[in-house]
């Protein structure tokens with residue numbers, strides 16, 4: 001890699017294959033406050049590489065990759081209405097992010113499935129939201 005980039009860029013690891021900052025908005029972001037908001041936004045909804053997905057899943061041991069474009073997590077609650085309250089919380093968050101999970105409610109079990117439909121795959125936003133769902137669940141009534 002050309003040394004002039006070293007001091008400026010933080011590699012976000014989204015695309016192992018490319019050493020050089022091929023697509024500035026996708027693989028590399030300027031460090032510190034020089035980060036360009038549009039780059040940040042774009043990279044959050046750019047499809048992740050297999051390496052990126054594997055890396056993200058390491059921080060989400062309860063989430064499973066069900067196929068190329070989807071991750072899934074089943075949450076079990078103490079009773080039906082505890083699950084409904086959880087759904088209410090995560091639905092409000094999803095609406096705020098304009099990024100929605102598929103939700104199944106099977107009595108005391110709530111299943112969330114995440115994918116980025118427009119990107120036709122998994123993006124950093126899917127995993128960012130899955131982490132928030134986990135935090136919400138930690139405070140739920142199980």
Ligand SMILES: C[C@H](O)[C@H](O)[C@H]1CNC2=NC(N)=NC(=O)C2=N1
Nearest residue numbers: 098099100101115116117118119
């Ligand atoms: C216009 C609206 O924001 C878009 O259709 C949003 C809605 N919610 C979404 N949710 C998910 N999971 N993926 C999307 O691509 C998506 N697009």
